[in-house]
Amino acid sequence: MVLAELGGRISRALQQMSNATVIDEKVLTECLNEISRALFQADVQFKMVQNMQANIKKIVNLEDLAAGHNKRRIIQQAVFNELCNMLDPGKTSYTPKKGKPNIIMFVGLQGSGKTTTCTKYAYHYQKKGFKPALICADTFRAGAFDQLKQNATKAKIPFYGSYTETDPVKIAQEGLERFKRENYDLIIVDTSGRHKQETALFEEMRQVSVAMNPDLVIFVMDSSIGQAAFDQAQAFKQSVSVGAVIVTKMDGHAKGGGALSAVAATKSPVIFIGTGEHMDEFEAFETKPFVSRLLGMGDWSGFMDK
Amino acid sequence: FSSIFQSVAGKSALEKTDLEPSLKALKERLMTKNVAEEIAEKLCESVAVSLIGKKLGSFTRVASTVQAAMEDALLRILTPKRSIDILRDVQSAKEQGRPYVIVFVGVNGVGKSTNLAKVAYWLLQHEVSVMMAACDTFRSGAVEQLRTHARRLQIPIFERGYEKDPAIVAKEAIREAMQTKQDVVLVDTAGRMQDNEPLMRALSKLINLNKPDLVLFVGEALVGNDAVDQLTKFNQKLADLSATGSQQLIDGILLTKFDTIDDKVGAALSMVYISGAPVMFVGCGQTYTDLKKLNVKSIIKSLLK
Ligand SMILES: Nc1nc2c(ncn2[C@@H]2O[C@H](COP(=O)(O)OP(=O)(O)OP(=O)(O)O)[C@@H](O)[C@H]2O)c(=O)[nH]1
Ligand SMILES: Nc1nc2c(ncn2[C@@H]2O[C@H](COP(=O)(O)OP(=O)(O)OP(=O)(O)O)[C@@H](O)[C@H]2O)c(=O)[nH]1
Ligand SMILES: [Mg+2]
Numbered sequence: 217m218v219l220a221e222l223g224g225r226i227s228r229a230l231q232q233m234s235n236a237t238v239i240d241e242k243v244l245t246e247c248l249n250e251i252s253r254a255l256f257q258a259d260v261q262f263k264m265v266q267n268m269q270a271n272i273k274k275i276v277n278l279e280d281l282a283a284g285h286n287k288r289r290i291i292q293q294a295v296f297n298e299l300c301n302m303l304d305p306g307k308t309s310y311t312p313k314k315g316k317p318n319i320i321m322f323v324g325l326q327g328s329g330k331t332t333t334c335t336k337y338a339y340h341y342q343k344k345g346f347k348p349a350l351i352c353a354d355t356f357r358a359g360a361f362d363q364l365k366q367n368a369t370k371a372k373i374p375f376y377g378s379y380t381e382t383d384p385v386k387i388a389q390e391g392l393e394r395f396k397r398e399n400y401d402l403i404i405v406d407t408s409g410r411h412k413q414e415t416a417l418f419e420e421m422r423q424v425s426v427a428m429n430p431d432l433v434i435f436v437m438d439s440s441i442g443q444a445a446f447d448q449a450q451a452f453k454q455s456v457s458v459g460a461v462i463v464t465k466m467d468g469h470a471k472g473g474g475a476l477s478a479v480a481a482t483k484s485p486v487i488f489i490g491t492g493e494h495m496d497e498f499e500a501f502e503t504k505p506f507v508s509r510l511l512g513m514g515d516w517s518g519f520m521d522k
Numbered sequence: 523f524s525s526i527f528q529s530v531a532g533k534s535a536l537e538k539t540d541l542e543p544s545l546k547a548l549k550e551r552l553m554t555k556n557v558a559e560e561i562a563e564k565l566c567e568s569v570a571v572s573l574i575g576k577k578l579g580s581f582t583r584v585a586s587t588v589q590a591a592m593e594d595a596l597l598r599i600l601t602p603k604r605s606i607d608i609l610r611d612v613q614s615a616k617e618q619g620r621p622y623v624i625v626f627v628g629v630n631g632v633g634k635s636t637n638l639a640k641v642a643y644w645l646l647q648h649e650v651s652v653m654m655a656a657c658d659t660f661r662s663g664a665v666e667q668l669r670t671h672a673r674r675l676q677i678p679i680f681e682r683g684y685e686k687d688p689a690i691v692a693k694e695a696i697r698e699a700m701q702t703k704q705d706v707v708l709v710d711t712a713g714r715m716q717d718n719e720p721l722m723r724a725l726s727k728l729i730n731l732n733k734p735d736l737v738l739f740v741g742e743a744l745v746g747n748d749a750v751d752q753l754t755k756f757n758q759k760l761a762d763l764s765a766t767g768s769q770q771l772i773d774g775i776l777l778t779k780f781d782t783i784d785d786k787v788g789a790a791l792s793m794v795y796i797s798g799a800p801v802m803f804v805g806c807g808q809t810y811t812d813l814k815k816l817n818v819k820s821i822i823k824s825l826l827k
């Protein structure tokens with residue numbers, strides 16, 4: 217995974233600093249600049265990178281005053297903590313529980329991978345013994361229902377949708393009622409792609425959410441997204457109660473820094489990543505092990521849980 | 523901060539250190555507008571090179587000199603060197619008794635199929651007859667998606683269902699268009715990651731076999747630093763895998779989702795800078811009429827604001 221490249225660069229920057237005989241302001245600035253560049257190239261939001269740089273400087277300088285501290289270690293720890301803070305919203309997300317209907321709603325920008333990921337998510341839990349069902353509440357995109365239908369059929373998962381009904385709220389309600397009645401315990405609704413500049417589209421999403429009353433709203437984000445990530449993610453969060461993020465297309469070359477921005481904007485953890493177009497190309501995501509892997513593991517593990 | 527506005531009038535010639543604060547601020551501004559880091563850096567370097575050694579007029583600020591030089595550089599980059607007039611070229615293909623073929627390529631989910639339909643609509647407006655070729659034979663619903671657009675626009679579609687070799691489907695579509703005297707064939711392809719070797723090979727096969735008149739790279743305005751890698755690798759792989767000596771690369775860019783990015787218009791710059799290909803269309807919505815031409819002046823204005 218290319219995210220590891222980012223980790224490698226950050227580790228190298230820290231290593232270079234470790235090689236310097238004295239760590240002065242200049243060495244620290246150079247190291248932080250290098251780390252910032254790596255983060256910019258990974259599409260982390262500009263402001264977040266700047267804040268991180270400022271925070272680290274503050275921490276390091278404060279600690280500086282106290283004698284007897286190991287500067288390198290303080291800097292390394294500060295970098296690790298800042299990265300963890302970016303990816304870790306400090307709360308876990310809702311996880312489906314057996315023995316009751318779990319209602320999950322997928323939202324996101326156009327083409328981010330919602331429909332594909334719905335089936336991956338359903339398939340993942342199906343293997344864990346859940347009885348998933350899919351609802352296509354995308355009445356807008358050409359071929360949307362066929363897409364979900366074909367995916368669901370491949371995974372042998374029941375689906376609900378319509379070629380003629382144009383109201384996504386109605387479809388969502390009907391599908392929900394039917395699958396509840398038929399005792400499915402993981403009811404997943406796919407919605408149309410939308411963006412914050414179109415208020416009518418956001419209102420529609422809000423209405424679907426009201427009708428479904430989901431246990432979890434998942435925001436799906438493309439790993440290649442640039443500086444627009446934060447604002448878009450924040451707007452979704454303000455309209456519906458996003459509780460988790462899934463980052464898709466991690467099999468590509470993008471370093472996925474937009475994901476960090478989405479976590480910050482939605483204050484929700486990344487729970488899965490998509491790593492291909494096929495149903496099983498899907499991985500669970502955990503922040504702390506991920507960040508330590510990102511930074512080359514080893515002595516980093518000692519910093520965890522502090 | 524004041525140093526950025528420092529006047530160096532009276533100094534003999536600009537040195538690198540005079541320029542650095544303004545260039546740093548400018549690079550940061552470009553990055554917040556979603557220009558790829560590498561491109562922002564290169565641009566600033568070239569502006570520095572063009573200014574070092576120059577004399578400033580009295581009362582001229584370094585910052586405004588740097589800004590003006592950057593504006594020039596942006597204008598130069600964004601102004602197309604090759605101009606392509608699709609409607610004229612369609613006409614001359616017609617005179618040769620063959621359809622004009624456009625292939626839409628790009629990574630997953632950027633808007634290839636939707637914007638193919640918008641281009642079809644645009645051609646219809648210009649009294650050009652169009653046929654669609656459903657050559658995404660992989661993604662679920664891709665054929666039905668295109669069929670829906672063809673039905674709405676009332677134009678013919680050539681399809682052979684799923685799992686067929688897209689290169690062959692395209693070939694047959696072009697033959698059919700020739701027989702039925704269609705002016706243009708619009709070829710939809712499956713999205714693919716630029717690093718995916720087998721899929722890039724299949725795309726190259728489609729292009730080698732069918733020698734389209736225009737290869738349009740579809741990229742979304744939302745994309746960040748990956749824009750550079752996408753265009754570099756699509757170009758590179760098409761060149762490397764080309765069967766003939768005449769290498770067919772990306773001819774033009776179709777920039778999508780321009781309505782989703784506010785003033786963060788940097789992807790346009792990254793894409794053009796790295797490929798040298800012109801932005802031929804800008805997609806700015808999800809309906810057929812949401813297709814525009816690139817407004818270079820307003821892009822530059824947004825970038826430097
Ligand atoms: N390589 C790769 N492609 C993916 C991944 N996830 C989704 N895709 C592809 O991305 C494209 C868009 O996916 P969709 O699931 O249609 O996206 P969507 O968000 O439902 O799109 P709209 O409904 O139009 O907003 C398709 O070509 C998918 O096959 C992934 O993890 N890796
Ligand atoms: N807001 C906005 N959405 C767009 C634009 N162009 C396309 N879309 C949306 O983006 C989503 C993906 O579009 P597609 O045309 O299916 O993308 P694609 O590149 O063909 O996708 P794959 O074939 O799966 O790789 C759809 O929801 C489109 O409606 C645009 O200019 N603006
Ligand atoms: Mg969808």
Ligand SMILES: [Mg+2]
Nearest residue numbers: 634635658664
């Ligand atoms: Mg498509």
